[in-house]
Amino acid sequence: MTKKRVVLTFPHEIVSQPVVYYLVKDYNLMINILRARVTPQEQGRLVVEISGKKKELEAGMNYLAELNIDIQSLTRDIKWHENKCVHCTACIPHCPTDAISLDRDTMKVSFDKQKCIACELCIPTCPYQAIEIVI
Amino acid sequence: MKTYEEINQRIRNGEAVVVTAEEIIDIVEEKGIKKAAKEVDVVTTGTFAPMCSSGAFINFGHSKPKIRAQKVWLNGINAYAGLAATDVYLGATELPDEDLLNKVFPGSFKYGGGHVIEDLVAGRHIKLKAISYGTDCYPKKELETVIDIKSVNQAILTNPRNAYQNYNVAINKYSDRTIYTYMGILRPKIGNANYCSTGQLSPLLNDPFYKTIGIGTKIFLGGGEGYVYWEGTQHNPRVKRGANGVVRAPAGTLAVVGDLKGMSPEWLKGTSITGYGASLTVGIGIPIPILSEDIVKYTAVKDEDIYTQIVDYSKDYPNGVNKSYGEVNYKQLRDGYIEIEGKQVPTGALSSYKKAREIAEILKDRIKKKKFELAKPVKYLKGKLGE
Ligand code: SF4
Numbered sequence A: 001m002t003k004k005r006v007v008l009t010f011p012h013e014i015v016s017q018p019v020v021y022y023l024v025k026d027y028n029l030m031i032n033i034l035r036a037r038v039t040p041q042e043q044g045r046l047v048v049e050i051s052g053k054k055k056e057l058e059a060g061m062n063y064l065a066e067l068n069i070d071i072q073s074l075t076r077d078i079k080w081h082e083n084k085c086v087h088c089t090a091c092i093p094h095c096p097t098d099a100i101s102l103d104r105d106t107m108k109v110s111f112d113k114q115k116c117i118a119c120e121l122c123i124p125t126c127p128y129q130a131i132e133i134v135i
Numbered sequence B: 001m002k003t004y005e006e007i008n009q010r011i012r013n014g015e016a017v018v019v020t021a022e023e024i025i026d027i028v029e030e031k032g033i034k035k036a037a038k039e040v041d042v043v044t045t046g047t048f049a050p051m052c053s054s055g056a057f058i059n060f061g062h063s064k065p066k067i068r069a070q071k072v073w074l075n076g077i078n079a080y081a082g083l084a085a086t087d088v089y090l091g092a093t094e095l096p097d098e099d100l101l102n103k104v105f106p107g108s109f110k111y112g113g114g115h116v117i118e119d120l121v122a123g124r125h126i127k128l129k130a131i132s133y134g135t136d137c138y139p140k141k142e143l144e145t146v147i148d149i150k151s152v153n154q155a156i157l158t159n160p161r162n163a164y165q166n167y168n169v170a171i172n173k174y175s176d177r178t179i180y181t182y183m184g185i186l187r188p189k190i191g192n193a194n195y196c197s198t199g200q201l202s203p204l205l206n207d208p209f210y211k212t213i214g215i216g217t218k219i220f221l222g223g224g225e226g227y228v229y230w231e232g233t234q235h236n237p238r239v240k241r242g243a244n245g246v247v248r249a250p251a252g253t254l255a256v257v258g259d260l261k262g263m264s265p266e267w268l269k270g271t272s273i274t275g276y277g278a279s280l281t282v283g284i285g286i287p288i289p290i291l292s293e294d295i296v297k298y299t300a301v302k303d304e305d306i307y308t309q310i311v312d313y314s315k316d317y318p319n320g321v322n323k324s325y326g327e328v329n330y331k332q333l334r335d336g337y338i339e340i341e342g343k344q345v346p347t348g349a350l351s352s353y354k355k356a357r358e359i360a361e362i363l364k365d366r367i368k369k370k371k372f373e374l375a376k377p378v379k380y381l382k383g384k385l386g387e
């Protein structure tokens, strides 16, 4: 069993296709949708955790790539610069997964990459540009 | 009853008992007001938050030949030059002339006056451009040069309104889209609530009637030293107060001044508020001398005893409608959720409690090490003793 967390960006002509269904049916993969969004430009964005046999996972990824779906691995997506963070907590209520969280005793903010689904909601909330998208 | 002179003598002797505004809470609880007033000499407070009414006077010195600078830009940010030949005032919220502002909404405001101040304090080079019409005594019409904190004659942080005594909790009740305010990003349907005060650590919440903080009070400012030079703009002591005397809405403010040359970029930060503009985040710490039992009682105020109002920033605030959607205290705010109209709403702050705590500790340390003595105000702020 291998597991992969990825951000999938769908071109608008594919948004209406049941891609996830085929991943499950034809490639035997388990899909856990962490976040889904269709932007005003009608681009679809799906943050998913995909697990399955290594071979089938690779085949599934190839299938996505053939459909012109952009695949980005999650872990390198968002960077939190601890030295720029002033621990104000302006970002805290915006994070849906507690990837950015606050220790209420020390009032110190910290970032857990594993929990981050790269939704980018926190980015504009930070007045010090302490959270960055790394491409 | 102690006097300023007695407390300063104890500081000089290395005997002063100095504690932070958090520590005094437990001390008063354990020992009672009488004993605490006798034993403790100074309580240190702190705050760290965006404070838009901030800026710096800079005298950048004369070129050869001389110029009477009529318009001046520092790193592309306009600084007000309607003063003498080489004096300017750089405001924290000023933006580059060519900034996109909110044309692509929401604007990001990555660089403004506050960022120039941070760069200056950090010792970085700043590009200066000046233009003029030329006079007999100041013939030069254009100047492009580089300045830094060492090359300028004076750089004086002069902030007309800082350290607000309490502030609103901001929500978005009426708009169906996310709104971008100086209180941060507010999601629709009261999706979140933002606040901006360090509560039990905040200077003026520990001295609700301005009995010790007045004109001439020496303070920690931006990592260096400064003074309160006047009441801040919009200073308003006449708001509703709790039985403990603490204001339940934005009230007093301070105008502060200090030498930028002694400050540090850790405590003065350029600030970019999405969809709103640029600002400067300022670190301020104020020592409160324990002159009486009353004063120690005020400094022992707790987050749960400091209340503030919930204000809508989607319709009410922009239109000048003064309405509250309930009162909450700072313990609730800092715990992460407050209840508004039966809904649990997550909270976030613009002020940093952690940094405020560090400031109170640094100030305590400076006083204990005899590096910081207290100054008695030469004049009190309006509203002392509720006048
Ligand atoms: S991008 Fe930001 S808001 Fe989204 S999950 Fe990661 S840390 Fe949280």
Ligand code: SF4
Pocket (backbone or CB within 6 Å): A084, A085, A086, A087, A088, A089, A090, A091, A092, A109, A125, A126, A127, A128, A129, A130, A131
């Ligand atoms: S908004 Fe920025 S500075 Fe404030 S806690 Fe979050 S990451 Fe840190």
